[in-house]
Amino acid sequence: MSTNTELIHAIPVDPLTGAVSVPIYQTSTFVQEAPGINKGFDYSRTANPTRIVLENLVATLEGGVTGAAFASGLAAIDTVLKLLKAGDEIVAVDDIYGGAFRLFTHVYEKFGIHIKYVDTTDVVNIVDAVTPATRLIWIETPTNPTLKITDIEAVAKIARANNCWLCVDNTFASPALQQPLLLGADIVVHSATKYLGGHSDLIAGLVITKDNELGERIRFLQNAGGGILGPFDSWLVIRGIETLHLRVKQHSANALAVAKFLQQHPLVDKVYYPGLPTHKNHEIAARQSKAFGGVVSFSLKNDTEEAAISFVTGTRLFKLAESLGGVKSLLCHPAGMTHKSIPEEKRRAAGVVDSLIRLSVGLEDAEDLVADIEQALNKPDAASSENRKIRSLSLG
Ligand SMILES: *Cc1c(COP(=O)(O)O)cnc(C)c1O
16 A cells, blocks of 8 residues: 555544544543443543544554654653663764753753764764763754754664664654654654644644554653643644645655755855755765655855845745744744854854755745745845945935
């Protein structure tokens, strides 16, 4: 069976009523016949019938055995970190999602967990960083916002050889493009807020594991910590996933068109998109994912904050907002928004220069998106701050 067919039929018809859409079991508790005798559910923090449909669905999608749904991507990440104990080490990708960095460094360091950040696009850096205390290797591929690619299969081998877990944050690719568990990873996490939900209308997170034992530990922590996803939001994610393959295919096609347009534009400096043959690890991306996703970043030849602000406020279809992965195109200015708290030198070294702009390419028609970018680039300020001076002079 093809993936799409499998996906659509992995969402069960309601056995009780035949309802085609999954019922929303908006209940906290379940009546018991006698103490401990129930229909498989006793309390919705522990298990809820709507949430379970989502959890089983994402386990299937990722090629894993256990899924667990959380109130946010960060609640999911937080739960994975609770597998560790004081003295354990994590080796993590250096341009990790900002919220994960905050959680690792400003919360878990305090409990005696040590984190080393390395450039994982070159796996030798991971080999060098791993010690006998390393319990977890943490990667994102592609990363945010410069779309760096790491070889999942190669890192999985390093993890196995060193007796530690590999966790992949698969938010940017989604399981429609990339299935890290099938490449040897032990754990996958998602911010389902992005492509899985797909409509910019919810916050949710997921953890999927390859084996049952680890899955049971995650489920235990899910119930113990309690950061679960509610029934209604679980239903929204299920509905989003029904069209995931279709959406991600179109996001990827639109993003490639946008990236190609940007690459030949005279005012654009660097373009970051794993689908371009000029991308450092394009071949790895092509090997481990079906397409290259909907996020494109680029910088301007006029590398100034004013030029970037002129662009991000000059588009009509691309709306200025944090987040990504929805139907509507969004854009953001990482240096002034998502990466503001990172020291300037460190930020620049990571490629997040003053004029870097991140696009979440939506599902509008590609030619309209390209035209929108073109008109915003042609505004005088995006072209040059010199123009602005000239203009203000001529205005007297
Ligand atoms: C957004 C995001 C997160 C955090 O998810 P929330 O749902 O916002 O808590 C984690 N990882 C990546 C890669 C993200 O883009």
